[in-house]
Amino acid sequence: MATFARSGRGWRPARTGNRAAAEDLVQDAWLKLEAARPEQAIDNPVGYIxxxxxxxxxxxMRKERRRAAIDGEIADLLWDDVDAVSPERALIGRENLRTVRAALDELPEKTRRIFLMNRIEGIPHRRIAERLGISDEAVYYHIRRALEQLAALRDDLVD
Structure with missing residues (x-):
């Protein structure tokens, strides 16, 4: 039923291109076949399956195409002018980035480190606490402290 094709990353389902979707479809087929109780014998069981x-x-595939079309329409509505970055907007963005970097540099080293670990590297509070040998509450405190400082300069940033 499911055929697989060789790709640069290993084997992938040939028709769906997604191993998880193919596995779900195999499960759905099994459930559908299990629920089907034909009154008469099936002449060609392999063909039926x-x-x-x-x-x-x-x-x-029809649902995925429709979902992609809807996602595209939503993206067009929400991000219509996002790609149109003028030189002026790029300059403003660089200035704002310098302002944020300066604010982060003003933070105590431990606070800055914890904030960057969480917000930039995506490390959860508990793992940061374990790495640094501090409590979850202390991690929360340092992140809150950094966010308060950044929130204070938000009004100074140019749109």
Whole structure:
């Protein structure tokens, strides 16, 4: 039922391009076949199973295309002018970045380090606490302290 093709990253499902989606479709096919109790014998069981699988894949692909089209429409509505960055906007962005960097440089070293670990590197509070040998509450305190300082300069940033 599921065929796989070799790609640069290993084996991937040939029709869906997504291993998780293919596994879900196999499960759906199994449930559909389990629920089907035909009154008479099926002349070609392999053909029947193939047809069920093909229909599920076609339905899935149709839904994915529709979802992608809707996502594209939403992105067009929300981000219409985002890509149109003028030289002036780029300069303003660089100035704002310098202002934020300066504010971060003014923070105590430990506070800045914890803030960057959490907000830039995406490390959760608990893991930061474990790495630095401090409590979760202390991590929260340092991040809150950094955010308060950045919030204070928010009004000074140019739009």
């Amino acid at each position: 193939t047809r069920v699988a093909n229909n599920l894949v076609a339905d899935h």
